[in-house]
Amino acid sequence: MDRFSTDRLIAERLRDDHLADLVALHLDPEVSRYLGGVRAPEATKAYLAVNIAHWDRHGFGLWALRTRDGAFAGRAGIRHILVDGIDEIEIAYTFKREFWGQGLASEIAIALTQIGLSQLALPSLIGLVFVGHRASRRVLEKANYVLEKSTIHHGEDVVIYRIRQ
Template sequence: MNEFQTIRLDAKPLSLDDFAELAVLHKDVEVSKFLGGVRDEAATHRYITDNIAHWNEYGFGTWALRDKAGTFAGRCALRHITINDVDEVEIGYTFHRAFWGQGLATEVSRKVLEIGFGPLALPNIIAFASVEHKASRHVMEKLGFRFEVEREIKGDLCAVYRLQAP
């Protein structure tokens, strides 16, 4: 479960080896627009170490994504998050702009959902995006997530979706 592949992507747990490439992704204003803003190198380092700790505690977390040529494409995650004092497991994804509009978020999310509902036996998974992030919301709806509520998360008004285990 640590590593997986899709038709076009290879995924491995995010590590400090991914720092330089992730830092570039986190500095892109367009990519970071709906992620709470640009992250500097210190914030990216914390992001990686926090995600390593999540892997150590739960056995799943954030994956670095590379295309079949080995180019860093982005990241995806299945991770615990506390929203309004409730522990949830969320799915998320972020790609370099060069990889937008190709269906990769849907492709990788399908695989992550298989992991979440298969080996991890999660009862449900949430996803959320800024209410203004139509592309991400479209991916969630295409995957079968159902809109649940609008809620402020990390200072942004977000649309929260939920998918129950099959």
């Protein structure tokens, strides 16, 4: 599924030509504060390569998000992640600041959950969130994810929310 859309967003499979938009997104300190910090352009280039390889290996991954008028809005997707030594599959979403507070994260989280559970037939999905990121926690709760546990991931206090088939 290289492309899909929601009411307000168009998602397209992450490609090399999304690099400039991702670099700008990852250089914003407010956007990046819950992503482990600002990423240098070289780190974002490596991040892009890893996520393109994820698509090749698994047949799903991250999508670049655009508004209906074509403006880059952020990124979101479904990907494998190692948490506490367990291979989990998470939904992830990050938006440019100008798109915060409009319900887009909830819209994309619900779409990703439907894709993951129904189309990909995955047994469960997680959302991995910094403990203090209240807005993202609310997004997962609205999408019917249930708080499962707290843990440490890459040195940060996080919570894991889960939804099952």
